[in-house]
Structure formats: structure tokens, C-alpha cells
Amino acid sequence: MYHIIFSADENYIKYTAVLITSIVKNTNKNKFYLKENKYYFHILSNFISDSTIKKIQGLEKELNDIFPCIIQIHILSDKNFKSYPISGAAHSSKLPYYRLKLSSILEEQIDKCLYLDSDMLCLCDIREIFTINLEGKIAGVVGDPGSKKFKIKFKEYGKKKVLYFGKNYFNSGFLLINLKEWRKNDIEQKCENLASKSYYIKAADQDLLNATIKPQYQLKLDFSYNFNIKTLLYVICKNEKPNRLNYTREEFIESAKSPKILHYGEKPWKFLKSYTDLQGKNINDYWWQIAEKTPIFNKELLEQKTNIKDHLLYSTLGLELLKAIKSFNFIKISSLIHDTNQDKCFMYNVQIIHNEIFGLCCMLGEIVLYARRNNKNTFNVLLKAFKIINEFKKYANKIK
Known part of the structure; x- marks a missing residue:
């Protein structure tokens, strides 16, 4: 048995x-x-x-x-x-x-x-x-x-x-x-x-x-x-x-x-x-x-299954955060945390996210959503995102 x-x-x-x-x-x-x-x-x-x-x-x-x-x-x-x-x-x-x-x-x-x-x-x-x-x-x-x-x-x-x-x-x-x-x-x-x-x-x-x-x-x-x-x-x-x-x-x-x-x-x-x-x-x-x-x-x-949208929100928020960090746009990072009205506007971008970074974007999106739920500030989001991005750059290419 x-x-x-x-x-x-x-x-x-x-x-x-x-x-x-x-x-x-x-x-x-x-x-x-x-x-x-x-x-x-x-x-x-x-x-x-x-x-x-x-x-x-x-x-x-x-x-x-x-x-x-x-x-x-x-x-x-x-x-x-x-x-x-x-x-x-x-x-x-x-x-x-x-x-x-x-x-x-x-x-x-x-x-x-x-x-x-x-x-x-x-x-x-x-x-x-x-x-x-x-x-x-x-x-x-x-x-x-x-x-x-x-x-x-x-x-x-x-x-x-x-x-x-x-x-x-x-x-x-x-x-x-x-x-x-x-x-x-x-x-x-x-x-x-x-x-x-x-x-x-x-x-x-x-x-x-x-x-x-x-x-x-x-x-x-x-x-x-x-x-x-x-x-x-x-x-x-x-x-x-x-x-x-x-x-x-x-x-x-x-x-x-x-x-x-x-x-x-x-x-x-x-x-x-x-x-x-x-x-x-x-x-x-x-x-x-x-x-x-x-x-x-x-x-x-x-x-x-027909109503699942979390992957769209997480990945597109993460993509926007990734772009904001690359351009040192701290005002944009703050707006991602505090302005939820723009979420729907981002979600059309999901098709342009490459498979190689889709998971990364989901993870970064979670940082934004966690900050919203727990009243975290821009600096907190920035530190967490930097850590994940740096580890991704260092270790992702070692998987395959």
C-alpha cells in the first residue's frame, strides 16, 4: 500500500x-x-x-x-x-x-x-x-x-x-x-x-x-x-x-x-x-x-482558466519596473507603487515580454504588489529589485 x-x-x-x-x-x-x-x-x-x-x-x-x-x-x-x-x-x-x-x-x-x-x-x-x-x-x-x-x-x-x-x-x-x-x-x-x-x-x-x-x-x-x-x-x-x-x-x-x-x-x-x-x-x-x-x-x-489574469498584471508591472530601473526613473517607480489606475494600460504589453525574462518580470511585479499591500516605499522596492536583477544576471545563464 x-x-x-x-x-x-x-x-x-x-x-x-x-x-x-x-x-x-x-x-x-x-x-x-x-x-x-x-x-x-x-x-x-x-x-x-x-x-x-x-x-x-x-x-x-x-x-x-x-x-x-x-x-x-x-x-x-x-x-x-x-x-x-x-x-x-x-x-x-x-x-x-x-x-x-x-x-x-x-x-x-x-x-x-x-x-x-x-x-x-x-x-x-x-x-x-x-x-x-x-x-x-x-x-x-x-x-x-x-x-x-x-x-x-x-x-x-x-x-x-x-x-x-x-x-x-x-x-x-x-x-x-x-x-x-x-x-x-x-x-x-x-x-x-x-x-x-x-x-x-x-x-x-x-x-x-x-x-x-x-x-x-x-x-x-x-x-x-x-x-x-x-x-x-x-x-x-x-x-x-x-x-x-x-x-x-x-x-x-x-x-x-x-x-x-x-x-x-x-x-x-x-x-x-x-x-x-x-x-x-x-x-x-x-x-x-x-x-x-x-x-x-x-x-x-x-x-x-478563462478568467486568469494574474500573470498579465505581475509580468507587465515587472516589465515597467525593470524599464524604470534601467533608466533610473525613480518617479516612475513611485507611480507604479501608488497609482493603480495605470495597471490596465500596462497589460497590453504582455506579448512583447520575451520568455527569457517573463519569470523575472513576474517576480519584479510581485515586489510592486507587495509594496502596495504593505505600504513599502520606493527605496524598499528599489533595493529588492536591484538584488533580484543582479542575481538573475549572475546566475540565470548557468542553468542550461
Whole structure:
């Protein structure tokens, strides 16, 4: 049996359905990794309506015609996480913490499971992951591509303390878990104990797991198993700068040539276009190809697709910011932040943005929109944009 866990609220169920469909459709019926040849998909949620439950049941029925699977729903409550702070990634809901309870949810006899974020897409026969030997390790993990500036702020014996992370910081969107070792090391309780003392946790469950699963209990897996699509724009590897992606440039390129699980930063249901892969294809197209084939949910997904405009706004705002920086037009940068009336005028320019810089423009557009939401000034936008542009110039040409 292959136990795979997801977290999803009512709105995210349809995206989880696409991921589940990608797993089933990429299963090779002629290859048997384990004798117990069935998927058990577990969805952790705070609420799922009766109508959505019926859709999930329909999805399960149709996918069973392709490969045996069972979809189980586990409803939890934020009340179960009273001691967990509302901050960072858990600023509006405690759903990100739900995966920390998976050892209590799954039956005792289950010795291995795989957790996946719902904004992923499977491109391989996922059963190969379950053949990985985790003997003596708590979890198989994949390094996070961001800078290791995440931290947990907590109080202990009346004193404020800060816990910092280093090069082994992993992304919790993919976790191959040895449940025997997880329970033996009491990971669930350790996370709760640390959370109860914390008043700020930026990356929610991810930070807690990095704090409680020490490097000697981690099995570092290939980056292809949790391939963050933003790295297609540019990535800084460990042999180029410390405390960034904990893989060499050579290891990264091999993963980029044939990623096995895509992890979307720019969500395909918001961005029809973002980054280009090494084959020259828009990475978001892969997701929509599966969405079109997702039983039950495909109709509403395709209807949603017709109204997607985020990629237009982000990319064109980013293009205008890029042009303003190149011409040292600080008045223009200020107007991008404060004058939202001009947004519609910019959006006609999207067709002229080359694929090579489209993702860069999206990223720069996010800086402008973040400044609007958080009342940041021109200087703040300028500094962030300069950093991204300089890193792009230095590292983007090393990907291919």
C-alpha cells in the first residue's frame, strides 16, 4: 500500500485532485514496486462540503478504472492547534500545521508515508519513492532553494530566544516519512512543545520540522523530487554561495533536465505562464494538461482558466519596473507603487515580454504588489529589485 497525504481546504481540493490525477496517470501498470499495489490518498482538511465530498467520491471511482486507489478525508480543527502561533505561513489558518498530526491520524501498522503539498504535479511513477531505504532516518527530504534566513522566535525560562537554520534546511512540501522513527523520536510532541513556546514562526510546520528533525536523521534526496519551478529562472547553488540551495550546480542541472515532481511557486490557476523549462516549454502548461484530464473537476478548472489574469498584471508591472530601473526613473517607480489606475494600460504589453525574462518580470511585479499591500516605499522596492536583477544576471545563464 502506498499512503500519500495532502492538506487542503475547500478551495484547494480541486488542485489536490489534479495532483492525485497526475500520480495515478503516471503509474506504470506493468511495473510492480510493492505487492500491495494500491494508493491510499489521505486529505487533511478543516472543512469539506457535502457537494465537494461527492466530487471526491466521483474522482476516486473514475481513477480506479486506471489504477486502484482510495481517497480518505480526515477533518481536523484549528482547536487541535491552540498552542501553535498564528504567524507567517499560518497567518490566516492553522491548516499548514495539520500535517504534523499525521502519525496520530494514520494507523499504527503503516510504517511509511509520503506527504506532498497540493501545489505540486507528479511526472514520474511515484511508487519508486517508496522503494527508498529510510532505515534509521526519520524522513527523506529535499533542500529548500531559498536563503536560510528563516527563524523561530520563542521564549524559554522568561528569556526571548531565536532559533536559526543552516545549510540542511529542507522544504516540507515533500516528506518521505519513516513513521516508526517519527513516532520513536516523538516528532509530533516535540513540534507542539516548541510551538507552545514560540511567538513567531515564519514557515509554520516547515520551521518546526527543521528544528525537530536533526540533520543526522534526514536522508537528503535528489532535488528532482521537489523541483521548485522558480529555480528555472535562476538558482544559487552551494558551490557558489553558502546557505542557499544545498546541491551543486551539476546536481541541480541533472534534476532540471528531468524533474520528477514539480513544486509550483507561481500557481498555474493564477498564472497561465511563468517560467520556461530546459526544453523551452512553459512549465505551467504541464499542470493544465493534467487539469484537462482530471475527472469530475476538469470542467470547473477550465472555466476558471478563462478568467486568469494574474500573470498579465505581475509580468507587465515587472516589465515597467525593470524599464524604470534601467533608466533610473525613480518617479516612475513611485507611480507604479501608488497609482493603480495605470495597471490596465500596462497589460497590453504582455506579448512583447520575451520568455527569457517573463519569470523575472513576474517576480519584479510581485515586489510592486507587495509594496502596495504593505505600504513599502520606493527605496524598499528599489533595493529588492536591484538584488533580484543582479542575481538573475549572475546566475540565470548557468542553468542550461
